[in-house]
Structure formats: C-alpha cells, structure tokens
Amino acid sequence: MSLINISYRTNYLHTYFKTTAVIPDTNENNYRTLWLLHGYTGDDSAWIRHTNIEKLAREYNTAVIMPEARNAFYTDSNFIPYYSYFVDELIPKIQSLLPVSTHKRDTAIAGSSMGGYGALKIGFKNPKIFGKVAALSPITDIEHFRNNPSCPMAPETFDTIFDSPEKIKVNQPYNIFSENNSKQKVLTICGTDDYMYEDNLDFKNFMTEKLASNYTWKSVKGDHSWNTWTANIENVFKWIQ
Amino acid sequence: MSLINISYRTNYLHTYFKTTAVIPDTNENNYRTLWLLHGYTGDDSAWIRHTNIEKLAREYNTAVIMPEARNAFYTDSNFIPYYSYFVDELIPKIQSLLPVSTHKRDTAIAGSSMGGYGALKIGFKNPKIFGKVAALSPITDIEHFRNNPSCPMAPETFDTIFDSPEKIKVNQPYNIFSENNSKQKVLTICGTDDYMYEDNLDFKNFMTEKLASNYTWKSVKGDHSWNTWTANIENVFKWIQ
Amino acid sequence: MSLINISYRTNYLHTYFKTTAVIPDTNENNYRTLWLLHGYTGDDSAWIRHTNIEKLAREYNTAVIMPEARNAFYTDSNFIPYYSYFVDELIPKIQSLLPVSTHKRDTAIAGSSMGGYGALKIGFKNPKIFGKVAALSPITDIEHFRNNPSCPMAPETFDTIFDSPEKIKVNQPYNIFSENNSKQKVLTICGTDDYMYEDNLDFKNFMTEKLASNYTWKSVKGDHSWNTWTANIENVFKWIQ
C-alpha cells in the first residue's frame, strides 16, 4: 500500500494544489479508480484522517485519488477556475503520473456534502470519463443550501462563487443532469437526520424517474457528519466493483 | 534543527491552512523570530524548496515561520479574510504552539514580491508586534503592478481582491505607512533588472524621507526571480540580528 | 485543531526522525499530554491513519504526541540507541517545542502491541515524567513474543536488538517494573482473541498483586489488530482524565 502526496503547481490556479492518493500493492497499470472529493472546510487529507481509506483501497483493490479543492465548490469562479482545472488539467495530470484507470468502466467519482455536489457535477458533465457517480449527503440544491440556517458557509462567501441567479441555475445538479442526460450509474446516500435529507429525497425522486434501475438510493441512520460518511463509505467501494 | 509542518483548521478561513516552521536546536523559549512570506504562486514550502533557510536559521539562531497565503495577497477579500486571519488568528496560534518571540524587539517580518508587499503591509499595520520589516523585490505600488505588462496575475483576478479604487488606495504601502506612521526599522532590497525596480526606487525615496536612518536600501544585481532572493535572503538574517 | 509534523535531526540517532502531534485549540501552555506509541511496522502517522485521534484529542482536550520508532522496539541496540534517544533527547525537545505538559500529573504514555511494550517500559522507568501508563495488547513477555509462531518479527531481527539472555531479562516488563517499583496508575487492555492474551492475563495477575487499586485491567473482544485498538483507544483518553 502506497500513500502518496502530490504537490503540483497548476497552470490554471497559479499556485500549488495537492492531491493525496492511495495505490494498492498489486502493481497494476490501470487500477480501478475512485476519485473521492472532500467537503466544505476539508482538504486532500480529509478522507485519510477521518476514515480508513487505506484499508478499503487494499480490500477492494482500488486506487483512490483525493484532490484538494479548498472551499472552491468544484466550480469556476472569478477567484479560481476550479472546475476547469479539475477536468482539463488535474485529471490528465494524475492519469499521466499514477497507474489509474483511463477507462470510464473502471473510473468512479464520489464525495460527501460539498464533495457530493462536486461528484454529481463533475460526474454528470463528464460521462466519458466517469462510469459511476456516488454521493454521500450531497448538496442537491445549492440555493436551498445557501439559505438553510444550518449551512456552514456564509451567504456572502457563497455569493462570491455563485454570483448571479443564472449561475446558480446552471450549477444546480438537476439542471446539470438534464443538460447532459448521461446514462451513468448513480448512487446517493443520505442520513435521516441530515439537515438536507428532504432535499435528498427530492433528488431521489428525480433520479428514480430519470435513471430507473441505473439509480440506487440508500437512506441510512445519521446526520450530516463524518460519523455517517465513515459508516457508509464502504458501501461506495462495494457498489463500484 | 526541527522542520515543522502545521496544518491548522482556521475559524477565519473555514478550512485548513498550513504553516512551515524551522526552529533551531538551542532549546530556547523565545527565539528571535522571522515571519517569512512567500510570493504569488508560492506556498508555505516555497522558501524551504528554493533557498537554504534551515542553514540560515541555524547559523543565525532564528526561528523562521512561513505561513501559507495562497494567492490571497495578504488582504481581506470577499472570498477570504486573509489579513484578519493572519493578524488575529494565525499569529496568536503560532505563538501559543511554538517557542517564538512575542516581543517586537525580536520579531521581524519579511517576504519577496507579493510576500514583500505582505511584509510591508502587515509590518506597518502592526508595529507593536513587528520591530523590523524587510522586503525583497516588494510590490510597492499595487496599481502599477496590476497594470504592468510583466505582471503574472490576471487583472480580473487582481480585481476580485482589490475591487474598488478605494480598496486599492487604502492598500497601497505608501498610504498604509502614512496611516500608521510607525517607527520600525525597514529594509528593502531590489534587483536592478527587476521589472518593478523603478517602483522600488520611488518607494526608497519616500521611505528615506520618512524614516531617515531607520531605513536601509540595497540595490542589488538581479531580476524578479528566486535567483535574486536566494542570493540576498542572508542579508535579511544579518540585518535583523 | 492543529496537526503537526516535526522532522528533527537527532544527535543520538544521527539522522532525521519524525514526530506527529495533535494539539487542541484552547491555546493552553501546558496541555494534558498523551505520548502515544505505534507498534511493529508502524510509523508516526499510524495512529492518525488508523483511528480518529484528532477527534479524541479535541473532545478530551489532550495533546497527543506520536513519535516515530521504526522497528527499534523502544530499546537501545547496537544499531540505534532508541530508548536513550526517546528519554534524553526527544522528550525535552518536544517539551521545548510544543505546549505539552511537563508535570507527571498531566502526562501519560500509551501504545499498542510493540508500542504497548514501549509504553510499559518507558513509563515504568520514568515515573517522574509519566504519571499514567496504558497499554493496548502489549507485548508483556518479549521472549514469548520472539518464540510465538504468530510473531510478525523474524527471530534473527529480534536477536539484533535483544542479543543476549541478559539483555532479554533486563528488558522484560516484569523486571523493569520490579526494578523501579513505581507507583504509577497503570491500565492494560487486551482482546480475548489476541495471540498474546494468555501473556496478558499473566501480566494482569502480576500487576494486580503489585499495584492493587492503581491497576486497571480490561478484557475486550477482538484480536491483535487495529480493529481492537480503534475500538478501545477512547478508553485510554477517558482513563487519563
């Protein structure tokens, strides 16, 4: 098992961004690969520090790529073009550096909370790269999120990224899905005590109608915290096999 | 010699920011301390990777604190309140974690390029904390910097931080100095081939008039690059003794 | 919460050894401190990667210091004087660098497996430093360990460290305890499926007779693995309060 930290000076973001990766020991050239995104306040070490990703990577023989996003919401903003960086620069860079899969059949994306939003967005917009998309407690409606009293992000910070009604609209997971109408397999998981559980139920209904058997929903015990994601991340590894 | 990396989840910035520190081996409680700021595109590892800071820290028995700033320009913006974080959260945090000086007599701040700007700004505004301020190739006029054809920062990115003429004005080093009128010792160094050399000469004239013998100017060979800062950072260690 | 990595060039070991530390956010000068030792094959990141130490450190407001030992068995050998390094160099170094307690009342040592052995040994021999000693699945009889068919360490590697019957004898936890006869509080925990469970029962009987109410024993479910230590490390944090 190799734990790898990459500090890469990006041309898109004009500074160093980090990626943490876990690579199993079977010395393959193209590991089944899970891109795993952190939530608001996290960084590339979040999944390593909160859950036992290394054990799961070994048991499921899966490479795990955990990019740093800071609080950029996996979105292009005036401050940093994070989405473009992720898709146009980071993915090819990691594929050139590490023995990760380059085939959508063996490439999945997942995340929790803001990272769940990122997984839905990046996954839906790039069906040729990601064959499977999983989200734990995702933000499924960014406008509801902004206005939710439990939201950890200050509205004015949210507004620096999503700075117009139009920008909110095109960045809603519903609209991204409809725009691309991809036929990926999708899994969403949410705890019944999550403050965004109702939003997740709405999204479940939407996805069930759109994807039918390609969509899987899991309602679990738990709130919007690492306790829930720690207890359920293994479900994601199982589901992508 | 201890090389220390701190990853701290800040309440101001709502995510993890890193600080790299070098602490000598004389086991003191209050080392003479240099806060050393990186430039645009750098991070907390920049000075370690480009120059031999550890050797200088040992030879001059000085603790060196190198905070990560990303491209926040050491300034409060809508996106992140970096300046407030630095002064109100990071400085007390580091002083509570590491055996750095808490007396202005033994506390200096320095940096290169955008970090030189940060040193001038944070230093001038906090004369009770920093007894000495040194800047290598600093940005001394942020408006000239924005409009300079050699500027590495896109104007629209600059404008997300400095988003009005008033904000530019209050953040000009000249005005910050005049506002606070501190009587610290100040050193600026600039290479004659630097694309901001003229700006540095203007600033030299201003500071000479204001500070007289408390101000030191060094015109050196070199352009706006790590070659110049590597060749001249030892001058900063000498000057703060 | 600060996650800190220290790379320190030791005079005793003639190279860099690392220490990982977690420091809570209450900005104290002398945190209650737990020195937490890793087992065979581990390093200073083991406890961070396998368990949620940061959460426990925060909830119990305790600084946690996790030194790298490699496979040195917390023992002076011809190859490296690890025990002497730990006691004479590392402890004062960390106490000079970080806001850890220097009073035995607030200083505990713990570890699992080989780290449990290390905790018993370093704790028993230094009762003026460590007021409490806790061991999860410790090696309580190093000779039995060497000869146990489940032992992960090659006998010839064991023999490079413990290279004579006399050296084994003076390094047995029983003898170290009797030699120093300290009156610390001691906790040992072992899973009923551990291949050293019988050894731990013998040690329990010995400690019960010697320490009476100062000794606590917990027999738990589990084998000799991180599953057991992850499930029980919180007991150590509770017990040292």
Add this chain to the structure above:
Amino acid sequence: MSLINISYRTNYLHTYFKTTAVIPDTNENNYRTLWLLHGYTGDDSAWIRHTNIEKLAREYNTAVIMPEARNAFYTDSNFIPYYSYFVDELIPKIQSLLPVSTHKRDTAIAGSSMGGYGALKIGFKNPKIFGKVAALSPITDIEHFRNNPSCPMAPETFDTIFDSPEKIKVNQPYNIFSENNSKQKVLTICGTDDYMYEDNLDFKNFMTEKLASNYTWKSVKGDHSWNTWTANIENVFKWIQ
C-alpha cells in the same frame, strides 16, 4: 512540476519507507530518470532541502527519484536488508507507480558521500538497470572511511552493518566493479579539500584504467559538504543527457 512523497510499507523492511520524487510537466510516460541517493544522516528530503533539484529536473526534463535509506549504507545487514529492498522491491514499485524510464539508456543513479557509495554499488551491480553511474564525494573505500578520524559514523555502528572482514571486502566498490565488470558510463566528482580526496584519486586511477573513455573524473573546489554538492549537482544532470 510535481513534487511527490510516497510512503510505502515495504515487505522487505517491515515498515514504511518514504521516497520523494520530482516529475517534470511534459506528461511523458517514460522520463529520463535519475535515482539520487542521500548521504549519512540524510533522508529522502535531503536533496530537496539543500539544493534546487526541482529547477534542475525541469530544466533537464528529468524525473528524479530520491529514496529514503536512513543510515543503512545501501547494504543488507542483520537489521534491515536494505540493498535487497532497493533492487528487488523499491525499483519495481516505483516503476509501477510513476512514469519513470525502465530502459537503462535513460536511467542513471547518483549520490553524494554514503549516497555516492550507494550509487557506485547499486549501479555497478545492476548494469541492466542503470546505464550511467555518478558519484559526488563518494566513499570509495569503506574500510578507510571507518578508520578515518573525520568519519561521522561511530565505528561500532559501522561494524553492525559490515560485521566481518569478508563482508567489508565484498562491499568495496573496487571489488564490486571487478566482480561485475560492467561497461557503464561512470562519473566521479570530488572536492580537493574533501577528507576522502586521496581515496577518490586512487579510485580515479583504478577507474581510468578499467573504463578508459567511459569514465569521467572531475576534481573541484570544496570540502565534504553540501556546499560542494550544491555547486556540482548540475554537472550530473548535464552529463546524463
């Protein structure tokens, strides 16, 4: 430019060993590769911290792999089978993880001091892997080194690795070369104030006779220190093009 840290749990050494790598940005599959070894007291970060390896890697478009060796002298000992680990486990592991060359034409090995010894030894014994071997201030006679009053290594530590006259003999660079009689290109560099300069002259005479034009010798200014290696490492990058 990517700066990569790999922490890999080795089956040979039964714990985690680190490797630091620098990979250029031209997204190749098989970069020209320099394996660069540290000296006594160093670790995998030594070359990064003391010299500007990243700049050289970029300018010469060369991947640089810097493995951690601790003080194992690149040699199999009772304590750790470091040489076997390096050749049989680390090289294939790195070749499976990173886009390094697997062709001897584009694969070189170099190092300074104990790392220079390691480069000569590993290079000479593996001519099918390494087409070029470079050594800065290498230890060319390990017995002289052991007995040299300037030697930084305690003789008793040396003797734990090289524990018989026979073991010293088979590990002398002269004998390793003669045993394998490889026809690689070899470069050695030594400063005239180095305390092993005489040994290096003897080695130069030996290599000149054996390799003729395949051997290059550079006598430079400097002593046995990073000043010399910093000033001359670029010569190695030039020579391997």
